[in-house]
Amino acid sequence: PSLFTLPEHSMCSMEEKSINLSSVLDFQGTRDYSPKQMAIRDRVFSVIIDCFKRHGAETIDTPVFELKETLTGKYGEDSKLIYDLKDQGGELLSLRYDLTVPFARFLAMNKITNIKRYHIAKVYRRDNPAMTKGRYREFYQCDFDIAGQYDPMIPDAECLKIIHEILSALQIGAFVIKVNDRRILDGMFAVCGVPESKFRSICSAVDKLDKMAWEDVRSEMVGEKGLSPEIADHIGEYVQLRGGLSLIEQLLQDPKLSQNKLAREGLEEMKLLFEYLTIFGILEQVSFDLSLARGLDYYTGVICEAVLQQSDQTDESVSVGSIAGGGRYDGLVGMFDPKGRKVPCVGFSVGIERIFSIMEQKVAASEEKIRTTGTQVLVASAQKKLLEERLKLVSELWDSGIKAEVLYKKNPKLLNQLQYCEETGIPLVAILGEQELNDGVVKLRDVATREEVLMVHHTLL
């Protein structure tokens, strides 16, 4: 196979059809992916997988359904969104809700105490779909997690570095990675006077600050959740704080917070985290944000969330939605171990559907032509009755590892064959004719430039 350098992914000036949105299965909150959407999806996946591999991650896979009891009690209020399978005899099964709980089950079941793995797979939520925003009932998650007992904040810092690398490589605009720590939140709740039994529910209320105004969150705390207005206001002072190392230093001096063991531990480790992020050179996109709470129950330490930024009319940078999130969960694996053995974990999930939506919009807005196949040569004929010769040549090309096609017609017109190349972006066409066959040569034409060369048949392979 010494042919010549074939352009693997050359783009051709074909007419681009707009991305087919009728393939969205609105009624059930799912979607088909057309070949064009698959090409975009593969591009996004390969950026992300390359990054995970650059950091030495392995990959695993788990079944799409788990025992119902495996998922029970892991998601708090969101459990109502779990899809159950019909009871057709046997165990009760549910579709997985995320990849974190199956990962924890996998670690416990296989007694794995150290692993750095990624897992890209679909998860299922009976949520209200909002397809234009990339919110579906079946959607991909891209998870990266580091499990193992290590020195503080080193794996946590690498997770943030990886999020930074992925969002930078995808070129989907400016972003900020918010970080906080459940220990700081819990310490803050304690010094504000929240009873410990209400930590999780107040945490859920704080989590809504990215979508609701403080006034509304405060009402929820005082009304539904029964906090005194003074305690709520005290929390309100803290959760408006965001910043960097100097804020951490300031809070370490805070007379109340610094007296709380949990908060002090969280703040000291946050300081360490920021030192590592400085070494990684990603401080500019990281914000220590006391309003970040994350909904899920299982986080125990650092939590993070990456949001895309956009300039509004007044040129202020505003958040347009979360695109990745995660944190440390040191207790989850132990819930699946018969002896409760803990495996500390930290990781994150990339909101890939959102990224697909953005990429699709970018492609639609740009002039870029997306090829959905990689075919390098179409084997064509200029005359009738050359089907056997075409089949013979295309077969030789396949056997030489060359990506080749032939039209499935006995006597296709040359024009139709050339049009097929233009439509699908095939860069080269090998044209057979009586004369060439007699001379033992093949005419090879560059579809875009129309330049032609005669190749001796055997040198083509």
Add this chain to the structure above:
Amino acid sequence: PSLFTLPEHSMCSMEEKSINLSSVLDFQGTRDYSPKQMAIRDRVFSVIIDCFKRHGAETIDTPVFELKETLTGKYGEDSKLIYDLKDQGGELLSLRYDLTVPFARFLAMNKITNIKRYHIAKVYRRDNPAMTKGRYREFYQCDFDIAGQYDPMIPDAECLKIIHEILSALQIGAFVIKVNDRRILDGMFAVCGVPESKFRSICSAVDKLDKMAWEDVRSEMVGEKGLSPEIADHIGEYVQLRGGLSLIEQLLQDPKLSQNKLAREGLEEMKLLFEYLTIFGILEQVSFDLSLARGLDYYTGVICEAVLQQSDQTDESVSVGSIAGGGRYDGLVGMFDPKGRKVPCVGFSVGIERIFSIMEQKVAASEEKIRTTGTQVLVASAQKKLLEERLKLVSELWDSGIKAEVLYKKNPKLLNQLQYCEETGIPLVAILGEQELNDGVVKLRDVATREEVLMVHHTLL
């Protein structure tokens, strides 16, 4: 990034753990994939996907569940194996049973009349699992299909060529691709005197010939299905025939078969198919086999099934199971089109779980070491207190696109760092020490040969 040529997938002489079978979730007929199993799976997938792309295929994806009614009436007796979702309000949903019906639904819904696509995804069957044979309730299918109105047998021949290329490339042993045609079967049933209403059920009985003796199939035909013994015996004479072009010629001369329009059409196209297969040079592995029937209702023309061969004690070649199968189904898409517009299709599915099992056994039996990561360099230190320097260097390597790792310990022992390389197959270790840092160099060691070179720091990137 001008470093040097890094061995991307170099294998290291680490101790290989045997593949963990405890990760099989027996009770529900599903399995986890460990990193090692994923590495094998990826290898198989890449052989198959490369082949599909070599033939110019696009790819699509569809949801894991379909409307229950989409699957109804497509699988005959096997419908009882479909997994339903619990009715939690909204439409009734079922997990997909194969990828062919979703493909047909996709074509009809999007009014696509021409496509050559592959689809690799999991399907679900409430069957009795037999994990050692690679039979699960959740398993992958790799489907390739050509849809469109074309000249006879050209796409059909390409499908067989692709099966041949895949099974050859996988190197899993000798194989035979059996072919037959539903029209020949139906014509045969007609000339034997089977009433037309019994064609499909007698076809199902014939399909069992690969697992049951003729005597038992005959009993089923005469007993359960109510054929006369004479008709059954007549069928029995035909279904024992297998061969090549000469058998086709012989049957075209058969006084009864040749009078049947359907059978004659099927035989003439079978002859054409064999001419194309001759051009493709794959005749040796193809057998025209009148006992091949295929279970599913929707086939309308050519059917095929690839089986692996093994020598038994008497050195006779015996079949050890089906590994790919498919056929032509010209009516299925029309079932989903409101106006019944037909889109002729031909395609096949590769039984990938079976191939995984064989590959896993091959790897376990061989001395081959499977790496589960692609890490090229471990950044290590020879002394304490060099965490920041390690993090700085590994971060620079990541930013240069190099696959690198660092141990998540403040002060790891050099021995532990070297052991980590040996265990995971990392070929190179960059060792930092006070002296090297002062000199602005990094010591780079080849883990296998223990050769060391000093690199000026900036030339490493």
